[in-house]
Amino acid sequence: MAAQEPENGSASESIPPNKAVKKPGLLRSGALVSVMTLLSRVLGLMRDIVIAGLFGAGAGADAFFVAFKIPNFLRRLFAEGAFNQAFVPVLSEYRSQRDLPSVKDLINAVAGTLGVTLAGITLLAVLAAPVLVWVFAPGFSQEPDKQALTVEMLRITFPYLLLISLTAFAGSILNSYDHFAIPAFTPVLLNLSLIGAALWLTPYMDEPVMALAWGVLLAGGAQLCFQLPFLARIGLMPKPKVRWKDEGVRRILKLMAPALFGVSVSQINLLLDTILASFLISGSVSWLYYSDRLVELPLGVFGIAVATVILPSLSTKHAEKSVEAFAKTLDWAVRMILLIAVPAALALFLLAEPLLFTLFQYGAMTSHDVDMASLSLRAYAVGLLAFMLIKVLAPGFYARQDTKTPVKIGIIAMVANMALNLMLVFWLDHAGLALATSLSAFLNAGLLWLGLRREGVFIWQAGWGRYLLQLIPAVAVMVAILLYATPEAMQWQLAHWQERVLWMSGLVALGGGSYLLVLILLGLRLRHIRH
Incomplete structure (x- = not known):
């Protein structure tokens, strides 16, 4: 059973962590996360409308999207991908089987070790910004001014990785203690920061698009500071201690290594799209960005919401050796995904151009940009169901601390995506890159499902x-x-x-x-x- 939560930091450390507490249902928790995420996504669309109106799909917009995508990609890969999938199961096990001081020791050790590691990575990245831009957008080297602008912005945006990863760490703790609303609301601050920077900071910049880079950095600090009081409220404010040899830290690191590829394959595939798009005509990166943002709306509001609430639940059920309850939770998650993903995917496909005209075709955004972005939006819509299924099937492995199987599947899907990219980009340009990502996502989701079925973890329940x-x-x-x-x-x-x-x-x-x-x-x- 779940640990008794400390209230306002005053709980006695002698209280056993296995006292039963009433938890909210998964549907209720998922709905709460969805509402908060919907608010964030709506503001995210407003942010993109502002950016599209001010900067369109030109060289400056391309440069910012790459400078933001690099730390954002690493955030999804490490913080919300590998780290979250490794940390939550271990923390859930500590809550179920150990006392409160042990839980606090784990949190302190992870906070210190994670913080020092991220600080080192951030320093190296800022120094090596030209190399990173060349790796992530090699096509920009054909336009020196565009490449130089991207490097300058990356040096401002990359520290966002440090701040948002620590935010994700705090959010993982809150989610594990069934406080889902605050982590789900936190991204709102990023969108507000970027909107504010675009509207009010732009006039003071020699290069107007640089205002967006500063907006990203400010958002990282705001998001971290926002969550800390809520950690203090439940008595789990970290006191960072660097402990590489701590048992829990070593287990998390061991689980993280393969998980880097497992749940984050779709992000790697999207990054490959950006790399290849940098060689295409100017605007291709932006067209992919705007279409991806619309696909991210249902994916974030529903897919990630369901995945967020089932991971702690599955981890606890595994720690309690409740096989039947584990299978029922996975089955429920898949049904919820189908209920939302199928109509959402078809609606995005049918309404691609109307959506883009309604949201983005103002100011610097042209009708040609809408036509081009609609092609990639339809291609991404094809894979929406698979993107969402990956989010709920992968936790079926990670909750059982099995990170090897998803990484094998992830590598297969990534190789398939590379091959499809190279085949389709010559025929369909940027839309071919999006279609390749969708097709490889179906391969990924299918193999995850087959793996869970083979291991007897996913069992069809009555009523299908x-x-x-x-x-x-x-x-x-x-x-x-x-x-x-x-x-x-x-x-x-x-x-x-x-x-x-x-x-x-x-x-x-x-x-x-x-x-x-x-x-x-x-x-x-x-x-x-x-x-």
Whole structure:
């Protein structure tokens, strides 16, 4: 069972950590994370609208997106990928099987070791910024001014990795103690910082786009400082101590090494897209960025939300050797993903151009940019279901502290993505890169599922036949209504922004409303998806 949580730092350390406490249901926790994440994603779209209006898809925007993508990629790879998947299961085990002082010792040792490591990496990266830009965007070397601007911005944005990784560490602790809202809300501060920098700091910069780099750095500090009081409130404020030989630290490091490839393969694939896109015509990096941002909306609001709440739950069930409950949780997670991912993917595919016109085609963003971005958005939409399934299937391995299987699968998927990139980029340009990422994601998700089935961890639960008979007709009705009701692309291009927003709001209401109505008419109720 879960450890008794200390209140306001005043809990006695003699209280056994295995006292039962009532936890919120996974659906409720997932909904809470989804709401907070939705707020962040909406602000993220507002941020991208501001950036698109001020900088469009030109050389300056390309330079910023690469300078931000490098630390952001490493953040997803290390902090939210490998570190989170390794740290949460070990922390959950400590909570279930050890006393409170042992839990605090683990947190202190991880905080100190992680902080020193990240500080060293950050210093090296700032010094080696030209090399990093050449590695991550080699095509920029053909445009010296663009490359120099990217290097300058990277030296400002890279310390974000240190700050946001420590933020992710704090968030992992809060999530493990069933405090999901604060970590889910934290990204809002990044979006607010970038919006503020774009609107108010830009006029004071010799190179206006540099304001965005400073916005990233300020956001990292704000996000970390925001979470610290909540750690103090539950009595788990870290007191950093560098302990490389600590038992828990060594176990986490051992689990992290292969996990770097496991759950983060989709991020590596997106990075490969950026590298190859840097060789294509100017604007390709930005087109991929804007289309990826729209795919990230359902992925972040629902896919990552479900993954966030099931990892601590699965880790605890594994520590308690509750095999049946473990399997039921995985099955519930997959059903929830299908419920959201299938209609979301089809809606993004059908409404690619209308969405891009409504959100981004203002100021420096041209209709040609929308046409190009819509191609990659449709290609990414093809893989949305797979992207979301990876998020919930990978924890089935990591919760059991099995990091070897996902890394093998990840390597296979990454190699497949490289091969598909090289084949499709010549025919479909930047859209080929997005399609390759989607296809390799299906390979990744399929192999993860087969692995869980082979090990007897994923077991089909009762009710799947009825569930699919409810889901498929609901999706079909939604698609038919969207095809009938959506105006032609030229009408979107000529419409004022008020008309675009009104049309899009109507389509969302029609599509989403019809989908939910058919599900209800076919008998799906809230109690059927509670867990």
